[in-house]
Amino acid sequence: MAKPGAFLPESSTLETSALWKDGLLEHEIWQIGLPVGEGRGKPPLARADFEAGTVSEAKLRLESDPTPHNPRHVNICGWPTVKDEQKSLALLLCKRSTLVLRETAE
Amino acid sequence: MNVYCPPLDSSFGPLDWASSGVSDEASHIKRLLKESWEHYLEPRLELLLPEIESLVSDETSVPIDPDTIQAAKQFAYCLPRFGPLPEVSTDPDGEISFDWLAPSGKMFSVSVNKHRRLAYAGWFGEKSRIHGIEQLAESCPQEILRGIARATCQQAAR
Numbered sequence: 001m002a003k004p005g006a007f008l009p010e011s012s013t014l015e016t017s018a019l020w021k022d023g024l025l026e027h028e029i030w031q032i033g034l035p036v037g038e039g040r041g042k043p044p045l046a047r048a049d050f051e052a053g054t055v056s057e058a059k060l061r062l063e064s065d066p067t068p069h070n071p072r073h074v075n076i077c078g079w080p081t082v083k084d085e086q087k088s089l090a091l092l093l094c095k096r097s098t099l100v101l102r103e104t105a106e
Numbered sequence: 107m108n109v110y111c112p113p114l115d116s117s118f119g120p121l122d123w124a125s126s127g128v129s130d131e132a133s134h135i136k137r138l139l140k141e142s143w144e145h146y147l148e149p150r151l152e153l154l155l156p157e158i159e160s161l162v163s164d165e166t167s168v169p170i171d172p173d174t175i176q177a178a179k180q181f182a183y184c185l186p187r188f189g190p191l192p193e194v195s196t197d198p199d200g201e202i203s204f205d206w207l208a209p210s211g212k213m214f215s216v217s218v219n220k221h222r223r224l225a226y227a228g229w230f231g232e233k234s235r236i237h238g239i240e241q242l243a244e245s246c247p248q249e250i251l252r253g254i255a256r257a258t259c260q261q262a263a264r
Contacts, residue, residue: 001207003195004215004227011199083201083217087227088237091213095229 002048002099007090009079016076018062021049024072030102032070043102050097057096058089147187154182157194158202167196173220177242178202181218184246189258192216201225206257214257216250218242228253 009016021029030044037044055062060078067073079086127136158178162170178194181204185192192204201217214228222242226249229235240247 001213003193003203003205003207004213005195005197005203005205008198082239083199083219083223083225084227084237084239087215087217087225088235091215091227091229091235094213095211 002046002094002097004087004090004094006048007076007093007097008086009076013075014077014079014081015063016079018074018076019070020064020072020074032072035069046099046101048094048097048099050093054093054096058092060089142187147183150185150187150191151182154185154191154194155179158182161194161196161202164196168198168200170196170200170202171220174200174202174218177220177222178204178218180222181216181224181242181246184242186246186251186254189254206254208257212257214253216253224250226250226253228257230256 007016019029019032024032029047033044033047052062055076060076063075063077065073065075079089127133158175161167162175185204190206190208192206195203195205197203197217201219204216204218206214212228212230214226216224216226218224224240224242224247225237226240227235227237236249236253238249240249
C-alpha cells in the first residue's frame with residue numbers, strides 16, 4: 001500500500017503532481033518518472049496507480065499541466081486548506097490506488 | 107496518596123508521572139510503573155525516535171523545523187505501549203506523519219506540526235471514516251488512541 005502522505009498536495013500550490021498514463025507501456029511510465037526521481041537524488045522505486053474517477057470521488061479535479069519533458073503531466077487540484085481534510089482525501093486516494101514496485105514491474 | 111495508574115491499553119508518556127505519594131505503597135507503585143516503562147515503552151522508542159531523527163538528515167525531503175521534531179518525539183512518547191508501530195515520514199509541508207496501515211486495509215494517519223497540532227484521519231471501511239484536529243498535551247488525545255486501536259485491532263489480535 002502507498003503511504004497517504006504521497007498524495008498530499010504541495011503546501012505552496014495546493015496541487016499534487018501526477019501523470020496521465022493511459023496508453024503508455026510500463027517502461028515508458030518509468031522513463032517519465034526517472035528525471036523526477038533523479039532531481040531528488042533518488043530513482044523512483046514505486047508508483048501509485050489510480051483511476052481518474054477517484055479524483056472526482058474525492059471532490060478534487062484534474063488539471064492538465066504539460067511540461068516539455070512530460071506532456072502528460074497533470075495536477076490534482078481543489079484541495080481543502082485544512083490539514084485533517086487533506087489527510088482524509090489522501091486516505092481515499094491511497095485506498096483506491098494500487099502500489100506498483102519498479103523492480104516487479106520491469 | 108495519589109498515584110497515576112493508566113489503563114493497560116492507553117498511552118503512557120513520561121509526562122504522565124503525576125505521583126505525589128510518599129508512602130511505601132506509592133513508592134512501590136512508582137517503581138512498578140518505571141519498570142513497566144523500561145520494559146514496554148523503551149524498546150519501542152528505541153526504534154521510533156531514530157526514525158524521527160533520520161527525517162532531518164533526509165536531503166530528499168522538505169526541511170523540517172526543529173520544533174516539529176520535538177513535537178513528533180513527544181507524540182511518540184505518548185503512543186500506546188502495545189500494538190504495531192507506525193511508519194514515520196515527512197509530509198510535503200514539513201509536518202511529520204505517523205501512519206498505521208493495517209493488512210486489513212484499515213488506515214489511521216496523524217500529522218504533527220511544530221505547534222503540537224495533531225491532524226488525523228482514519229479509514230476503517232467504506233462508510234466508516236473520520237478526521238479531525240487535536241492538540242498534543244501531556245498525554246495522547248483519546249480520539250487519536252481510539253483511531254489507532256480501530257486501525258490496528260485485527261492486527262493486534264493475530
